[in-house]
Amino acid sequence: MMKQPSFLSLTVPWQHRYCHGGTLRKTSKGRGSRPLSTKDPIHLVLKINKSTVRGGLRNRYAFKLMTALIKRYSLKxxxxxEQFSIQNDHVHLLIRGSRRSKLQSFLRVLPGQFAQNMTDTPETTNEGKKDRREKIWKYRPFTRIVKGFKPYQIVRNYIQLNECEANGRPYSKTRLRGLTQEQLIELWNN
Known part of the structure; x- marks a missing residue:
């Protein structure tokens, strides 16, 4: 008796087993189901098209809107x-959820509501076709489950460093790798 072929047997390389979305979606590495965890924190990244949002996410209106939506839908x-940072062209969030369905809804609703509020509803032309506009989001939301305490600290420091850079700290190529313990303490005191 022959078994039915399984379409879920896509082999994901070990370094991407806890990741989904973003640029991984364009390759076969990110085409499985989105791994989500209710026990471990999740690093979420949302990236916009720079040409669609004037002034980026750090302009007054977009920044207020994104902050309000994050607070509103995290409560809902x-x-x-745990931590978030809004950059000029992307958003970093470190989140935890109690149920998979709630996490999925949050990942669906937050970007959708931001896109709806930033653009007008597409108008119907005379021929009945909808007006096509450029997409707000460059990629699907990137998520990575953070397993272990050391990776958790690295993600927290990375998000904090991004926030400091958005507030005027000069960008460094070495970023977190070149920081001493004193510089890490200074990073969190700003």
Whole structure:
């Protein structure tokens, strides 16, 4: 008796087993189901097209809107926001959720509501076709489950460093790798 072929047997390389979305989606590495965890924190990255949002996400309107939406929908879907940073062209969030369905809803609703509020509804032309506009989001939301304490500290420091750079700290190529313990303490005191 022959078994039915399984379409879920896509082999994901070990370094991408806890990741999904973003640029991985364009390759076969990110085409499985999105791994989500209710026990471990999740690093979420949302990236916009720079040409669609004037002034980027750090302009007054977009920054206020994104902050309000994060707070609103984290309360609605019982998502704990441990840390977030809004950059000019992307958003970093470190989140925890109690249920997979709530996490999925948060990942669906937050970008959708931001895109709806930033653009007008597409108008119907005379021929009945909808007006096509450029997409707000460059990629699907990138998520990575953070397993272990050391990776958790690295993600927290990375998000904090991004926030400091958005507030005027000069960009460094070495970023977190070149920081001493004193510089890490200074990073968190700003």
């Amino acid at each position: 879907f019982f998502i704990k926001i």
